[in-house]
Amino acid sequence: xxxxxxxxxxxxxxxxxxxxxxxxxxxxxxxxxxxxxxxxxxxxxxxxxxxxxxxxxxxxxxxxxxxxxxxxxxxxxxxxxxxxxxxxxxxxxxxxxxxxxxxxxxxxxxxxxxxxxxxxxxxxxxxxxxxxxxxxxxxxxxxxxxxxxxxxxxxxxxxxxxxxxxxxxxxxxxxxxxxxxxxxxxxxxxxxxxxxxxxxxxxxxxxxxxxxxxxxxxxxxxxxxxxxxxxxxxxxxxxxxxxxxxxxxxxxxxxxxxxxxxxxxxxxxxxxxxxxxxxxxxxxxxxxxxxxxxxxxxxxxxxxxxxxxxxxxxxxxxxxxxxxxxxxxxxxxxxxxxxxxxxx
Numbered sequence: 296x297x298x299x300x301x302x303x304x305x306x307x308x309x310x311x312x313x314x315x316x317x318x319x320x321x322x323x324x325x326x327x328x329x330x331x332x333x334x335x336x337x338x339x340x341x342x343x344x345x346x347x348x349x350x351x352x353x354x355x356x357x358x359x360x361x362x363x364x365x366x367x368x369x370x371x372x373x374x375x376x377x378x379x380x381x382x383x384x385x386x387x388x389x390x391x392x393x394x395x396x397x398x399x400x401x402x403x404x405x406x407x408x409x410x411x412x413x414x415x416x417x418x419x420x421x422x423x424x425x426x427x428x429x430x431x432x433x434x435x436x437x438x439x440x441x442x443x444x445x446x447x448x449x450x451x452x453x454x455x456x457x458x459x460x461x462x463x464x465x466x467x468x469x470x471x472x473x474x475x476x477x478x479x480x481x482x483x484x485x486x487x488x489x490x491x492x493x494x495x496x497x498x499x500x501x502x503x504x505x506x507x508x509x510x511x512x513x514x515x516x517x518x519x520x521x522x523x524x525x526x527x528x529x530x531x532x533x534x535x536x537x538x539x540x541x542x543x544x545x546x547x548x549x550x551x552x553x554x555x556x557x558x559x560x561x562x563x564x565x566x567x568x569x570x571x572x573x574x575x576x577x578x579x580x581x582x583x584x585x586x587x588x589x590x591x592x593x594x595x596x597x598x599x600x601x602x603x604x605x606x607x608x609x610x611x612x613x614x615x616x617x618x619x620x621x622x623x624x625x626x627x628x629x630x631x632x633x634x635x636x637x638x639x
Contacts, residue, residue, distance in 0.1 A: 319351050342400040349396045354422045361426040445614050468526050490518040506545040532569040540576045544639040553608045554585045554633045562587025583635040
């Protein structure tokens, strides 16, 4: 059984305070049992207590600096050589602080390196081990939480992907266009049917996979855009530039289509509508820019089954890619612009 209560914010704060209080008070508890004397047999004094306090402050600083700065900055990014160098410098600084504190507060007492190693640097080492273990534990808790959220998100969006990722209005219009092409015995009927078949095949089968090749996702986008071009003919200006991509990279399916679908849904019911779509890759980074005109005063047809929506897409991107993506949505000057960057 997992101890979920240990991840509660206030429980974590309480445990930190309690453990540090025990850590700080332990030497005094031991000292009381031996007549309130330090190892040299002399009575403790205020300067010795201040020296101890400074030592405790440096240990606490070492714990949190390592856990929240050094490990995320170096250890978690597998920069072990830099991490080891920084730790070495950190221990040298701690040793100097201990020496300066001892010399300033107890000038009549000789500073012994062996004593400093035994009573200061060795405890510092154990504090460091404790800090590393703590960082690994909170990273594991965070990773488990993200996994659970991803599983929940996949369950919530699966039906939406398989049944209604593409607007039913779009599908009905495509079918009507094909009926018209069949009556005219147009040569465009066969390629249109092939594109629609490709679209449906991807929606129903490829989305079962956790990831698909970027090429398949772009082919799906191209089929969708081609059918939209056929649907609107010359009534909408559609500018599309989809660059070639490296097939070795993969992406979670159905991440890109909501932005394109949103442009056609909101950017076509106005005077001189125009939609711009640009997709490119630079090494491992994928860039998608979609822009459409919009009219705040226009009458918009609402379609509750037209996909998972931009808000849910943003949430899905956060869960799947975290800091490895950037999404900017700008609405100004009667233009709606989406700029997406993903590190694959």
